[in-house]
Amino acid sequence: xxxxxxxxxxxxxxxxxxxxxxxxxxxxxxxxxxxxxxxxxxxxxxxxxxxxxxxxxxxxxxxxxxxxxxxxxxxxxxxxxxxxxxxxxxxxxxxxxxxxxxxxxxxxxxxxxxxxxxxxxxxxxxxxxxxxxxxxxxxxxxxxxxxxxxxxxxxxxxxxxxxxxxxxxxxxxxxxxxxxxxxxxxxxxxxxxxxxxxxxxxxxxxxxxxxxxxxxxxxxxxxxxxxxxxxxxxxxxxxxxxxxxxxxxxxxxxxxxxxxxxxxxxxxxxxxxxxxxxxxxxxxxxxxxxxxxxxxxxxxxxxxxxxxxxxxxxxxxxxxxxxxxxxxxxxxxxxxx
Amino acid sequence: xxxxxxxxxxxxxxxxxxxxxxxxxxxxxxxxxxxxxxxxxxxxxxxxxxxxxxxxxxxxxxxxxxxxxxxxxxxxxxxxxxxxxxxxxxxxxxxxxxxxxxxxxxxxxxxxxxxxxxxxxxxxxxxxxxxxxxxxxxxxxxxxxxxxxxxxxxxxxxxxxxxxxxxxxxxxxxxx
Numbered sequence: 001x002x003x004x005x006x007x008x009x010x011x012x013x014x015x016x017x018x019x020x021x022x023x024x025x026x027x028x029x030x031x032x033x034x035x036x037x038x039x040x041x042x043x044x045x046x047x048x049x050x051x052x053x054x055x056x057x058x059x060x061x062x063x064x065x066x067x068x069x070x071x072x073x074x075x076x077x078x079x080x081x082x083x084x085x086x087x088x089x090x091x092x093x094x095x096x097x098x099x100x101x102x103x104x105x106x107x108x109x110x111x112x113x114x115x116x117x118x119x120x121x122x123x124x125x126x127x128x129x130x131x132x133x134x135x136x137x138x139x140x141x142x143x144x145x146x147x148x149x150x151x152x153x154x155x156x157x158x159x160x161x162x163x164x165x166x167x168x169x170x171x172x173x174x175x176x177x178x179x180x181x182x183x184x185x186x187x188x189x190x191x192x193x194x195x196x197x198x199x200x201x202x203x204x205x206x207x208x209x210x211x212x213x214x215x216x217x218x219x220x221x222x223x224x225x226x227x228x229x230x231x232x233x234x235x236x237x238x239x240x241x242x243x244x245x246x247x248x249x250x251x252x253x254x255x256x257x258x259x260x261x262x263x264x265x266x267x268x269x270x271x272x273x274x275x276x277x278x279x280x281x282x283x284x285x286x287x288x289x290x291x292x293x294x295x296x297x298x299x300x301x302x303x304x305x306x307x308x309x310x311x312x313x314x315x316x317x318x319x320x321x322x323x324x325x326x327x328x329x330x331x332x333x334x335x336x337x
Numbered sequence: 338x339x340x341x342x343x344x345x346x347x348x349x350x351x352x353x354x355x356x357x358x359x360x361x362x363x364x365x366x367x368x369x370x371x372x373x374x375x376x377x378x379x380x381x382x383x384x385x386x387x388x389x390x391x392x393x394x395x396x397x398x399x400x401x402x403x404x405x406x407x408x409x410x411x412x413x414x415x416x417x418x419x420x421x422x423x424x425x426x427x428x429x430x431x432x433x434x435x436x437x438x439x440x441x442x443x444x445x446x447x448x449x450x451x452x453x454x455x456x457x458x459x460x461x462x463x464x465x466x467x468x469x470x471x472x473x474x475x476x477x478x479x480x481x482x483x484x485x486x487x488x489x490x491x492x493x494x495x496x497x498x499x500x501x502x503x504x505x506x507x508x509x510x511x512x513x
Contacts, residue, residue, distance in 0.1 A: 015501045015502070018513040019500075019513075020500040025494035025498045029499055032501070033501070036501065064513060179497070181497065207494060220490070
């Protein structure tokens with residue numbers, strides 16, 4: 001992939017001429033701003049960026065970035081992104097999707113792109129509601145969520161996207177929040193740096209149809225008690241006074257009060273490479289009595305799909321030669337009509 | 338046709354009618370400064386100008402706290418570089434920072450209210466205030482940027498969730 005110096009491109013180069021038509025105050029604006037700030041720093045020529053989206057409020061995204069983009073069909077952004085990346089592995093491909101687009105209709109394509117591990121970055125804007133269609137519940141809406149389509153409260157058990165991604169074999173799984181801008185900025189860079197499919201779930205507030213869904217994670221009085229900020233190699237500590245931490249008790253994650261029912265040495269140190277830890281941490285999402293982990297939950301290095309496939313093609317060419325499409329069509333039983 | 342906008346219009350009206358966040362909800366003026374404080378970069382006041390400027394560059398900081406016998410003795414900011422150092426023909430490696438720092442700066446303790454920090458910034462014109470313990474040893478720093486960032490966080494919807502540029506007029510009927 002060709003490189004450009006970081007100073008050549010600025011945020012302005014990635015702002016398109018389209019009026020941004022999200023609702024005023026939508027969390028998508030903040031995410032858009034961070035992506036526009038991060039892209040110039042990635043050292044990639046502008047023409048090598050491709051943003052692929054599906055359908056939903058999140059999926060307006062490609063219009064607002066001055067890059068190549070593809071506003072595709074519902075749930076299929078990941079499939080189209082797979083094709084684009086295979087056709088041109090030099091592209092920096094970003095999939096922008098939502099909880100409806102990726103977890104509902106797009107669920108199948110979602111698990112396969114993670115399983116295959118193409119070097120593509122998936123940004124899932126999770127607002128726990130179907131926003132564009134005006135407020136129905138989604139596969140990530142909490143149980144009991146009251147919406148246009150669940151006036152008595154949803155009885156559905158919601159998907160846990162990081163947990164689903166882990167189960168599908170994801171090699172980079174992270175979570176950010178639309179209000180934690182510096183943290184989100186850093187996660188976007190880490191997602192880009194990972195060689196393989198990077199899955200970044202971003203909690204995003206839809207103030208029209210699901211306002212305050214993540215208030216317990218973002219209100220200043222609460223967030224220090226409810227956010228577990230994961231940092232590689234650091235103990236999993238949280239709380240306003242940094243007095244709580246995650247520890248293992250009989251194989252289960254529990255919250256310990258440091259200095260009261262446990263010591264600092266008992267607190268688990270975050271290891272991004274530990275898949276069991278990753279599964280246990282992902283389970284904490286919306287779990288009563290536990291903080292919600294944000295940051296990089298799991299990371300694993302393994303060759304991306306396009307590298308393996310292209311190497312295989314090269315080897316086949318070395319052994320069998322380039323091949324000829326016309327002779328392939330003419331081989332075997334053919335007849336003239 | 339009009340009713341397809343009802344939900345959005347109703348929600349927007351409800352939000353406008355609800356109590357606006359006011360400054361005192363964003364920052365309780367009695368909140369301790371430690372809630373907004375950051376880590377500080379400290380150096381001995383015996384360092385040369387060259388070493389101090391190198392520290393600015395290595396740490397990407399706008400302010401350095403100078404110490405003598407581990408206690409705060411001065412403060413030196415990027416503004417001091419512009420106003421007191423550049424263009425004066427100084428030998429950076431031979432000049433000590435002690436001559437150019439602001440000695441005995443105003444300080445606060447970690448538990449002091451944010452209102453005092455604001456008072457110093459508004460009344461005194463300070464942009465950075467060192468935070469010390471009872472022995473006058475540095476414990477952190479609070480800057481005007483910390484307060485601005487916090488306001489941006491609290492008023493996220495009104496301040497951070499904005500389009501890239503103001504909508505002065507709709508440039509096209511069709512669009513994304």
